Amino acid sequence: MGSTFFITGQEVRQAARANSHTSTTAGLAPGHIQANLIVLPSKYATDFRTLCQRNPVPCPLLAESTKPGCWSAIKSCIPSIPSTTLINQSSDLDLRRDIPRYMVYHDGELDESAEHTDLFTHWRDDDHVAFLIGCSFSFEAALCEADLAPGHIVGGMNVPMYRTTLPLNPAGVFTGGTYVVSMRVYKAQDIDHVRATTAPYASAHGEPIAWGWDAVSRLGIADVLQPEWGDCPLGPDGKELEFGPQDGGGIDCGEIVPVFWGCGVTPQEAVMRAGLQGTAMAHAPGHMLVLDCLDEVLKAQ
Template sequence: MSMSRHEASTGEQSRMLSRENKVTITSGLSPSYLQANLIILPSRYASDFRRFCQRNPVPSPLLAESSQRGSPFGWKSYIQGIPDSAVAANCDIRTDVPRYVVYRDGVPIHESQDLLEEWTDDHIAFLLGCSMSFESALTRAGLEPRHTTLDINNPMYITNIPTNPAGVFTGGTYIVSMRPYRRSELDRVRKTTRPYVLTHGEPIAWGWDGMARLGITDIDQPNWGDPPRARWGGKFSEAQGLTGEDDDIPVFWGCGVTPQQAVITAKVPGIILAHAPGHMLVLDVKEDDVLEKD
């Protein structure tokens, strides 16, 4: 019997839907289960990438990596208290993400629904935390992200914040995701997301002045994802300059697309594979399993 995305209640069910090419963006899929960013590298870059994550923990929190080089099955967990077998059981990383991007020498060359032809015996997959993981917590707090109600992809932007380099991963900058909120909701949004350190934690910037400091010049033109919308349905930029407590402001989080931008900026040689932004791997780990306690 076939299953729709709205019936997927576990991480494994969401992965099976992805394997069958029955889902696109994963926002709102299997609420309360962690979603992960993905990057797959030739093994010669693995140690550099682990250092990159250590030096850039806000946009690139490392959750797990392949259990062994060249195997698309099995994980080595970096999540405290989560054994390797509990990361994502029965997962084939070549098929269980809805959409992938293939890079050659730092240039995106095409997107695909699977990586059966591109995967090699020399590849190692890495999973990074994703801010979609705390969206169910925001929803429970009465702060449901607007893109989930519209069933669109949240917007992502290149910033001017430099990442700390590691080996071949040099010259990159932070990528951020954005969710609109009323100015009066900001403190609740920060408090709700703050404990989710492994999924980017609380926002790194907010407001129109925060947008300017990040070097983002046009909020209506994200580098990835769909343009944000104002509450009344118009362009989000129409809210700029409004100062009331109920007026929209942009709120920005670190984003796990940051390593892909590092690959592009450094023109890293070879075939590198990644998730298409907004098309994540849904894990078996629950969001409460990574909640940082006071």
């Protein structure tokens, strides 16, 4: 995946801008904050902020546009973190092209007619408001340092992500939404260590919301081997799983179990459920905006 090639967030953004890197950002610029993007018409901005406030686990709000239509500057939504820490003053930013791949929604429907590597033709300079949501990729460097490297990093893949039936707290036009979760597979004996390692990163979804094979049905996940986004789940060794809860879980494979976190694709699902009018935009799942600051600043925020 080239994770050693990109050392800084700016390098990742420049590669995305040049279309020289169009795949997942998992493992890139280790130790740097990665963020989900959602861009909405300004009339929905207040409701979306409220949605994030009411659902801080799947939708931890990091920053937003400095004003409607602005794609080159963001303001921090975390009081203890200055905006210039997220994006250095010496760096430039273009939210329309600094992510490897994007999703575009028209009146709540996903535009699948083309692969979107930039947002030039869709962004309205007089209206769109961008929001940055914390991403679990931001705590993966800590997992690696704790000898708990996620299987998708080991195997060079994208993290698997799933729709659930776990409801969001509604806000304004955003009603009927449910959590999206990401999954990493671990040995059962490592769960407490995994929880303790990720818990301080509340602004990057924090500790897992569920784990164990029984969690698959409790979350309403149809098939753990068939994620809605990302790649097929990999075990801690980076090899593809070939069993699920119907096979007795991980009993025959060293007691490995799935572990689920809140996921920043959740706002995209909320947009589709709400059927918003106009054009909304977002990152493609697994393709994040990599910021200039280190993920250590998110600890205990």
